[in-house]
Amino acid sequence: MIPLRVALTVAFVACWDAWRLLLVRIDDPTTALLLVPGVALIGWRLIAAEGAVRALPVAAGLVAYAIFCITGPALLQIGVASGVVVCLAIARLNVPKLPLAGLAALLLPILPTLDFLLAYPLRRLSAIITVALLRMNGIPVSLDGIALEWRGQQLLFDGPCSGVRMLWASLVLASLIAIARQMGALGYTRTLTLAVGVAVFGNALRAASLFYVENGFVTGFGGPVAHEAVGLLAFAMIAAAMLVTTRKAMA
Known part of the structure; x- marks a missing residue:
């Protein structure tokens, strides 16, 4: 010893x-x-x-x-x-052992691997949800692969729009929450599942918001600053949703 x-x-x-x-x-x-x-x-x-x-x-x-x-x-x-x-x-x-091990795995430089494996599926899923959100608001967009079609133009979901980093950040946050709240294996699994769901929806919500910014629905707010601001706001909403949901689940 x-x-x-x-x-x-x-x-x-x-x-x-x-x-x-x-x-x-x-x-x-x-x-x-x-x-x-x-x-x-x-x-x-x-x-x-x-x-x-x-x-x-x-x-x-x-x-x-x-x-x-x-x-x-x-x-x-x-x-x-x-x-x-x-x-x-x-x-x-x-x-708790499992959340700590999960956090350690996520701390590894795995983002390039996640980009390779998950970028296209996440882009496709985010595009589907984004189209549904825009149609619910009365905007007649359609979907072609991973591109939104609107007024004869194709708006492509590129690599940064896949939401891989948002998913990774959500999983890290889920692991930290599980460690702080002493979750067992079942609670940690539920928190990870919640993280995946809110990350995918949050990325689609971010993409739908940027659609309004980039296509003239919102004036005086655009460019790279708008992209970063909308992304940060989307992740803040994801983090708040996870904190509130996990707190209620443990109450």
Whole structure:
């Protein structure tokens, strides 16, 4: 057995290159806004924790990390380093295991992979919902693949409109909520399901709002600033919906 603080110090120092690789992959303010408080909270609680942990699992994790530093890609290096810290947190902190593991997985630089796998399905689903929302408001738009057709023009759902980042941010927020509220496996699963649903709907709502901005329904408000403002407002609504819904479910 070794003191927790010693194990934590060794893990952070030995895996310094993994933390560097993780930091350089934080490429937008939304990611930083979600990651920094979560990592800081877990790190602070670990530093303040007392007790000891078994040395063998820590050593095995650091050996695996050293091997992947030589032969593996950056994603595996970051994954193994994060896994060592998560195991220390699970061993000594009173935190739910599954949400913490889920949060650690989401902290990995997986956005390029999610973009590759989910961009088209999410664009298609968001386009379908956006068309339904606009038609409900009396605007005669139609759908062709992932493009809205209106007045002889095609308005394409491009990559940034897929909502992959909004989905990822919603899943991170769901994991943080589950950790803060000590949810078990069932509660965490429900929260993740809610996160997926509100993220998809929120992205469609964002796209419908931008349709009004870009097509002259709203004057004096447009350009890149409008896109960012509408996106932030949509995510704020998603976050508020998740906080209220999960609070009611636990009441």
